[in-house]
Amino acid sequence: MDGQIKAQRKSKTVIVENISADLGLSANELKTWFLEQLQDRFISAVTIESVDVISLAPTNAVQVNLGDFDMLEQFTKIDGVTCLGKPIRVRKADEETTLINAQAKAATVSALQSVLSIQKQPSE
Numbered sequence: 215m216d217g218q219i220k221a222q223r224k225s226k227t228v229i230v231e232n233i234s235a236d237l238g239l240s241a242n243e244l245k246t247w248f249l250e251q252l253q254d255r256f257i258s259a260v261t262i263e264s265v266d267v268i269s270l271a272p273t274n275a276v277q278v279n280l281g282d283f284d285m286l287e288q289f290t291k292i293d294g295v296t297c298l299g300k301p302i303r304v305r306k307a308d309e310e311t312t313l314i315n316a317q318a319k320a321a322t323v324s325a326l327q328s329v330l331s332i333q334k335q336p337s338e
Contacts, residue, residue, distance in 0.1 A: 226263075226283050227307035228290065231275040233267075234298045241265040244276055251292045260285045277307070 230248070239247070244265045252260050261281030267274075280289060286306055293304040 225307050226280045226286070228278045228280065228286060229275050229305050229307055230278055231303040231305070232297065232300045233274050233276050233302060234300065241267060241276075245278075248278065248289075248292065251295050252289070255291055257288050257291060260288050 233244070241264065244267070245262050248262060248265070249260070252258070263279045263281055266277040266279070278289070280286060290304045290306070292302070294301045296302075
């Protein structure tokens with residue numbers, strides 16, 4: 215378990231949410247856009263190894279793997295940049311958001327209600 219904790223602390227991955235699917239951009243185009251946004255803020259010491267487009271309901275998100283753990287703080291400085299009228303949200307991969315927690319709780323409550331309603335139905 216101690217090894218898992220150390221691995222999580224050294225994650226080089228950030229999640230960028232609110233990237234509109236309407237853009238239709240490739241991973242390389244997104245990588246270029248992210249680097250341009252960083253350069254606009256005079257941040258050039260960030261290397262992006264890869265950009266993986268993933269689907270996170272209800273938002274669109276991409277997973278960005280950085281060259282080094284120390285680059286995380288620099289990359290998060292583009293949090294709030296506008297993309298097609300929506301501010302993007304940048305977070306470390308291991309950070310849970312309030313939205314994710316709320317969705318998990320809602321799913322749990324819904325599942326419990328389904329189980330309870332099945333148990334209450336009179337048997338025929």
